[in-house]
Amino acid sequence: MSDAANYARNEQLRDGTAVEIRALRPDDQAAMLAALGEVGTQSLQRRFFMLKRHFSEKERAFFVEVDFKDHVALVACVANAGRSTIVGGARYVAAGPGCAETAFMVIDAWQGRGIGGLLLRHLISLAREARLKKLTAEVLPDNAAMLSLLGRFGFERAERREADTVHMVLTLT
Secondary structure (H helix, E strand, O other): OOHHHHOEEEEEOOOOOEEEEEEOOHHHHHHHHHHHOOOOHHHHHHHHOOOOOOOOHHHHHHHHOOOOOOEEEEEEEEEEOOEEEEEEEEEEEEEEOOEEEEEEEEOHHHOOOOHHHHHHHHHHHHHHHOOOOEEEEEEOOOOHHHHHHHHHOOOEEEOOOOOOOEEEEEEOO
């Protein structure tokens, strides 16, 4: 595991809410599944490209057993009734030499508050530290919010054969 496994930064949302961006831990599985339970149908469709509410043991293991080398995952946590609650997450997974694919999820009640941007900024920072050359993202064409977010961080549309997704690429220099 790299230093990314111990990553933790305190941030503030646009509305002043304190949020911690930190590395996903193996003991976060129950909290992640609880967060997924608060994600609406459209958000799940946009993240998984299908409606998916239940995950196999293998899928659950993939989500929480990250090596912080080829698979890096961050979560956004806020204080809720005296406890830290996961309200979003982002990850990148190696997709070839020097390249990784990114994915994000923010629970519906917390969307539009800047969590996605914070997660992306920190994920890009970790990707640069890992000396990746590019990050990619597959986005459904109707997901204007994600396309806009990626665009603000320098991702550009790239040619892609699949008509049902938009392929976005960020070259890291």
